[in-house]
Structure formats: structure tokens, C-alpha cells
Amino acid sequence: MHRREVLAGLAAAGAGALLPRFAVAEIPAGAGTVRTVSDGNLVLPRSFVLGGLPEEELAPILKAHGVSGDQLTPPCNVTLYQDDTRTVLFDVGAGATFMPSAGELFESLDAAGVAPEDVTEVVFTHAHPDHLWGLLDDFGDPAFPNARLMMGRAEWDYWTDPETVNTIGAERQAFAVGAARRLEMVADQMEFFEDDDEVLPGIVAVGTFGHTPGHMSFDVGGGDGVFVIGDAVANAHVAFARPGWATANDQDPETAAATRTALMGRLAEEARTVIGFHLPHGGTGRVVAEGDGYRFEAADS
Template sequence: MTLKIPMLNRRDFLAGAGAAGALALAGSLPTRLHAQTLALGDASLKVVSDGNLVLPMNFLLVGREPAEIEALLGPHGLPLDQSEPDCNVTLLQTGDRLVLFDAGAGANFQPTAGRLLESLEAVDVDPSDITDVIFTHAHPDHIWGTLDDFDDPLFSEARHWISQAEWDFWRADDTLAKMPEERKSFVVGAQNRFDAIEEQITFFKPGDEPVSGIEVVDTAGHTPGHVSFMLHGGADPLLITGDAITHPVISFEKPGWEIGSDQDKAQGAATRAALMDRLAADKVSIVGFHLPYPGIGSVERAGSAYRFAPTA
């Protein structure tokens, strides 16, 4: 499957993340300090919480008229001015490997996020237990959590994996200069973390299996090297989507709409539309990083569009 979302800028991200967002997290996170667990053949998958983000709706739906937004979100009872997507981090125990998909936001992005360590502690997982950290992409809420409070690698015993295309993009000499001013911190943050974990990094490309049973799927568009991961071994495959799917209504009912967080907006929309079609046709289960916690479910056709069907 060849499919392809951009840079979420920190200033825009933080625009809506005041005290109200922090209070919302304080009230909701404790219910998530237990992992949702799913059996995948001989493997076991857990989803833990890194908290949530707070995003202005006009950042996600750039150029959309208020009436369009209300027509889409109003029937679902969702706010029209902002979105508060969960951040769902997936753990896979397979044989002697404990694999972490993405590393969360850490302490320096949004105050409502960066709660991964609390969630890991609640399920008796120490960072040193992680054998592999596999990245979907290098946005702050997915990679900034790789470092501890002293800017040392948090998952010190783990092999870190990332797509060669993603690494090359963020490390390119001209990426910082070409990036809009409000997103330059994304580049600096990614480069700092890449520098810190460089000795632990192994690269892959779409079609590879960094760990047996984990297939890399090209879902570029959100970022140039964004990938998702198809997990094999259970009765049915399951896709770790990363940010190829980001909203329980927008992504499903309007997959072709361009999204402000996608670096290549046209490619991101094309990737989403193709991905939705395949997931629905093949009845593939998903874990969505930003879908309502724990983000486990499936894609169902709904007329000319789709809907998210959470797993009970």
C-alpha cells in the first residue's frame, strides 16, 4: 500500500491550551491510567495515554466556513472552536520484545500532554524495559518524549527505528531555513532528539519489518516520511495509524478535506482517502494515535464516506 500529514506548529498548538485544557486533563487522565489490552495471537497489545492536545479548529480546518464546520461537527455534539485529541501510545509485547510505537510529547510541548511516564508506571513498565521504540514520524507529540529531564535518551536500552525519508527530511541542511517561522521549533526539536539518539537509530523503508510481524506502510503526507505499521500475527491484521488518521469525524466523513496539520495537504488528503478505502474493504482494525482513547476500532463505510466504529 502506497499512501502519504504537516507540521503542527507549536505556537498554534498552544493557542488553545490554557488552564481549561489542563483542568480537563487533570479530570480525565486518571481513568486512563490503566492500559486497554488486546490479544494479537501470541502477542499482546496495550494502549496507554500521553494525555491530550488542544488545537484551535481553524488550525485543523483551514479555510473552511463556519457553516461547513457546524454541519459536520454539530450533529456529533462536538465543539466547533477547538479539538482536544487524545494521544494514544501503543505497546506491543511480542516474544522477548517490548515495542513502543512513538514516545509522546515529553514535558516541553503542551501542558495537557507528556503523561506517558505516569501511564507506563501505572502498568508496571519501566523505560528500561522497552526494547524498541518505533516512530511513525518526528512531530513533537510523537518524538519529543524520547529524552529525559537531563536531555539524555529516556529509553536507554532500546533500539530506535525511523523511516530513512523522515530522518533525511528533518536532518537536511535546508529544512530549518525553508520552514515557516512558527514551525521552526519543530525542526530544532527533531534535530536535537535525533542527535541524542543517533547511536541507537536504525532506519527502515516501507515494506520492511523492523521487528518480526510489524510491517512498515507508507502513509506520507502528514510529514514526508510518515509511516504506519501493520501488525500481523493475530486472526486479523491491525494498523497503527500514527497521524494518517487524526479525528473521529473529520478524517472519516471528509477524508478528502485538506487538514492544517498536514505538511503536504493535498498528499495528506489523498493518503487518507486511499487508506480509508483499504481499511474498510479489508476490515482491518486500527489504533489511532489521536482518536478517542484508547483509539481501537475499525473503519466502516457510511454512504459515500466512512465512520469510526470503536471496539467495545
């Protein structure tokens, strides 16, 4: 069976859980353009993201954003950058094996007129399953056969450390096993960068640690361009309203909260266009100061 048929079958099987899709316009960024392509959405237990937060303060925030129930269904927006010579993906989605509601990147790329062979570089924000596991196709072969692969050095070191599976905690043990297996298979191809490196022309890595030990954001094209924030700001409700809250979805909640607080201040101040991997309406918009916190102003709303 061809890979596309396998994926189409899965997508159809999970259709009941799918969220509305957003056709996101191309945005000029540096020498090229940026848009997002959907990988579907996640279905997460509420406690994985919001566990341990003060319920009295939390309830009105969630209500204001229409969030209720025991599950959260964050969308997954993969950023696609294209210029005259490059087709760059920021992360590769979840692949076929993580969740039935995710792993739709191939269909979305196809709809955008991009073949897997066209991708020249894959730049990773971090190595969680919904960002990394699409690296290999259903047959264990590289899903983007012509792409250079690039990851922050600290992120690589963490997930390839044999001790990580023992220290990460039971809830994320499968993340560690899954990352280590995939990264081992591409170890010879991976290229590394550090905080503040120009990863590709006009694309600068910005260390935004805490969600994972080596999580990176990317400034694409400077002030008028786009800031790819990955999971440094991973939802449009609590992360915006209370960026300083330490939340369970971050591996180091205290560091992530400090990172998020500083990042939100900067993004609002500079009125940057941001792309968040799990933000709504295709993930593209701005950070706007509101009350003690911020709100997400989606580009398409």
C-alpha cells in the first residue's frame, strides 16, 4: 500500500475528531514567504496541560475561550517557508503512529502544491512526538528524502542521552523512546545549531528553553517577518492570559514560564507576527497586551 493511501485511510478513520481547517495566506518573511500547513490536531487529557492550576482563577479563563470538558484538542500548525531556492519545514508533525487525529502533513503539503521531495531543509523547534515523529514514513524510511535536518544541540543531546528515558517521568517515557529511536536513525544526517545562530540565511534561532531543555524559536526575516514560536506558547488561553503560570505541559514548568513571560513581552512590544504550533485559526497572529496578560489576535479573524 502506498504511503498516501495509508495516511488517507487513517485520516478518514479519525474524521470525527477533526477540527475545522484554515486556509492560511502566505506572509512575506525575509526573502520568501511563510504559511502554515495543518498536521491535524491532538487530543490531550485536560490534566496534561492544565493539571495543578488554581481552579478558581482558571475557570473564567477557560470559559472565556470556550474550553470545557476533560480533553483539549489543540491544532497542529507546521510552518512552511519558501523562497527562490528553499522549501523549509519547521517540524514535521506527528506521523502516522502517534494519534489518529494527527499526522496529516502529507495531505496538507499536497494541497499546498509541495511534494515531500521538494523539502530542502527541516528545522526542528523540539523533539516531542507531534513535532518529530513525522520524520519517518510508515515504512521507516525518511519522509523528506532530500532535506537537510537541523536541530538545536541541547535538544539533540537531551533526547539522545540514554538516561533521559529513566529521568523524564512515566507520563513522557514513550516520548523519550520514540525520539531516541528516530534520532538514532538520522544521526549521520543531523546538523546542529545553537541559540542565536543564523540557521539558514535570514532565519535566526532563538533559545526558548523550558517546554523542553533545548526548545528553539525562530526569527524569520526580522521585524517585518515572522516569529515561529513552536511550543514556547502552546495555547491561546492560559499561556496568553497567565504566561507566568507554571503549567504541566512544559517539562521544566518554572523555566518555561520565565521564558514565556519574557517572550510575550517582547512579541507584544515589537508587534511581531507569530506562528504558534498549537495556536488556533492556523496559528498565525499577534500577541496583544490585555489586562495583566495578553490575548492572541489571529491573522484571519
